[in-house]
Amino acid sequence: MTPRSWEKWVEHYEGHGYRVLTPTYPGLEVEALREDPSPIEALTIPAIIEHIGGILGELERPPIIIGHSAGRLLTQILLDHGYGAAGVVIDSVPAEGVKVVPVSQIRSLFPFLKNPSNRHKAVGFTPEQFHTTPSPTP
Secondary structure (H helix, E strand, O other): OOHHHHHHHHHHHHHOOOOOOOOOOOOOOHHHHHHOOHHHHHOOHHHHHHHHHHHHHOOOOOOEEEEEOOHHHHHHHHHHOOOOOEEEEEOOOOOOOOOOOOHHHHHHHHHHHOOHHHOOOOOOOOHHHHOOOOOOOO
């Protein structure tokens, strides 16, 4: 996920008068990741928290932090460190040790999971890989 994933939400909330920040992970450029997603492999959670925490720490008041998928963990840690007033998580990934995985999550990860050589690698997704076929109506 990159800040581009939030573009429509940014438009929506800024249209309602809110200031919206969508920081990227430290040292990553969105366009460069499309060409080579491997730099994300070296990222650590502490480095991400330090980077985003530094941005949030400069704000006049604690923001509402929104995280998607693995961003749930980042949201929780940032809140625990006092960087946010509240947190919202969307489609959160289960914490380590939780065995329940919805079929929709497995389906969304299939472009990555179908190739065992992707283990421990960063893999980019294309818009075509997110295309879903509507369920037949009875």
